[in-house]
Amino acid sequence: MKQFLRNLKVVSILLVLLVAFLMVGLLVQQKRSQRELSVAVGENKQALRQRYMRAGSIYSADGVILAHSKNGEREYAADPALARACLHLVGDYTHRLPYGIESVYMPELLGTSRSFFTQLFLDFKKQGFTGNDLILTVDSKLMLKADSLLSDYSGSIVMFNYRSGDILALVSSPRLYPQDVIDWTNIVDSSLFNRALHGRYLPGSTFKIIPTAALLSDGKLDVTMTVDCKGKEPIVPAGAKETLTPKGHGRVGLAQAFPKSCNAFFGQLAVELGRERLLEQAESFGFNQELFIDRLKVATSTIDLTEPGIGALSWVGVGQPIGRDRLTLSPVHLAMLSGAIANEGVLMKPHLLRQEIDPTGVAGRERESEQYSICCDQHIAAAIEKLMLDTVSSGTGKRAYRDGLEIAGKTGTAEMIDSDGKSVVNSLFTGYLISETHPIAIAVVLEDENRAAAQLAGDLLSYAAKLDLP
C-alpha cells in the first residue's frame, strides 16, 4: 500500500510538471500568436518592419547574406549592386514585391510555420521568436555578373544547372535598390515587375526547337525533307517568309535550316506536322503546363493553334504566330527548353530554395534533384544538340561563340506589339554549356533590341565556366 502511494505521488508530480510545461508553452505561443494577429490586422509598413525584426536570414548558395535582421532592422546584401541585382528574387519586407522570397516564404522567415513541438522546444531554448534562415540555390557572383550585363536593357537572364535543376541566377531589369522600394522613392516604370518569372514573350525562332523535335521523332515524316527558300516569297499562301534574309536561303534541309533559322523551312515543317502533332510536342516541352519553382509560380507558357489556315499554322512554326497571345514563353521556361536538350531530353525540377535552418542550427532536408518531365528521347536531344552547336559555331548564334568552350544555342528575334500598342523587336537566346563541371543552361531576353542576347549569353557562360560553383 505504502509503495502504491509513493508511486502515485511520483506519477502525480510528473503529471503536474507535464501540465505546467505544456501550460507555459501554450502561454508563450498564445502571446506570440496574439502579437502576430495584431500585426496581421493592419499589415502596414511599420507593422511589417516589427514583424521582420527577428526574421531569419536569406543566403546565396555561396554563403553571401542577401537579407538579414540586425539590431531590429531588416537589411539587404551589404554590396548595394548585389542588393539591387537580387531585388526581384529576394523581395522586401514591405511586400511591395509580392512574389519575392521575403513574401512567399514569410512563414519560414518569421518562424510561424513550425510544428507545435518544434516551437515549444525553441521557446524553451529562448529562440522561439527568431525565424528560420533560408539558403537559396543562386550564386551571388553570377547574380552580380548577369545583372551588370543587363546594364540599361529592359529584360532578364535566367541560368540553371541542367543536371540538378538549381537556379543559379535570375535577374530582371529595370530594377531598384531595396531601400528605394521600402522608402517608395525613385520608382522606375515597370521596375517592380519580375520579367524572368512573369514575362510573357513571343519566342520567335527559339521556338524552332519544338518542330525540330517533332520532325525527328515523327517516324512518318521524311527527316531529309528540303524546302526551296525564296526569301520574301512565302511557300504557302500568307505563310511564313523571311524578314531578315529577303533573298532567301535557297534549298535547305534541317541541317542548314536550323543554324540559319530559315523561316521557309520551319513554316513548311509546321504545315506538314499539322496542328495536333505540333501542339503535342510543344506541350511535352512544357507549353500550356503550370510551372512552379518551389513556391514561386512562373507565368504559364501558352500555345494556341486555333487561328485557321495553313498560312497561320506556318507562322506558328517559326515562333511568330498571327494574332496576339497565340504563343507566349517565360524567360525561365526558355532556359528550361535548353536545359532539357542538354540533359538528354529530361527536364529537371527547378529549385530556388536549397535548405532551411532553424535558429538552433538544425538544418532541414536539403532539396533533392528530381526529374520534372521527359521532353524528348535521348537520341533526339543529341541530334538537336548538334544543330544548336552549329548555330553557335557558324549560324545565327555566332555572337555566343567562345574559343575553348562548347556552347550550344538558338537565337530568336521576335517582333511583338507592346502594351502601348507599339511594335517592338526583342532579342532572345536560349543555350547551354556542354560541361561535366559546369552544366549550365541560360536564357537571355532583351526588349527593344534585335541581336545582343547571344553576345550576353556567351559572356556570361564564359564567366561562369571559370567559377567554382557550389
Ligand SMILES: [Zn+2]
Ligand atoms: Zn530561309
